[in-house]
Amino acid sequence: MEFCDKCSSLLAPKKINGKVVMACPKCGAGKELSKGEQMQKQEIKQSDQESMVVIENPDELNTMPTKKMRCPKCAIVVDTQYWAVQTRSGDEAPTRFYRCMKCKHTWREYD
Ligand SMILES: [Zn+2]
Ligand SMILES: [Zn+2]
Known part of the structure; x- marks a missing residue:
């Protein structure tokens, strides 16, 4: 799960030109991640996730x-x-x- 740095909304994956881009449906902020980065980020974000969910x-x-x-x-x-x-x-x-x-x-x- 990826969250927007700007508004903390849950990002939705979009495939653009063969690349997976995590884009915020609320403010339009996007993140372009390779698959490896996605895995890493997910692990790092795991501890943050709880506080994010609480806010949501x-x-x-x-x-x-x-x-x-x-x-x-x-x-x-x-x-x-x-x-x-x-x-x-x-x-x-x-x-x-x-x-x-x-x-x-x-x-x-x-x-
Ligand atoms: Zn956003
Ligand atoms: Zn009341």
Whole structure:
């Protein structure tokens, strides 16, 4: 499994001119890897993978930092878990998401 360096999305393999290119479906960033490199990278990435999966799956955010925030659903200040996601290109500020630990409602930060 390969993840985008920019937005941490799962890259999808594409074959272009006989070469396998790992391309990000979200931001378009691509990685060109030989088969040997792919194998190596996969092994190195293995340890990173767990933290990546955690970010991708809000239901497993047990080790994320917490913050007191007002939940729009509960309408009271609650403990929330929060994380940042790089939405579009790398030069844009990442969007911060909050998740109410009481009702599990998840929302994004509005400035
Ligand atoms: Zn990307
Ligand atoms: Zn809530």
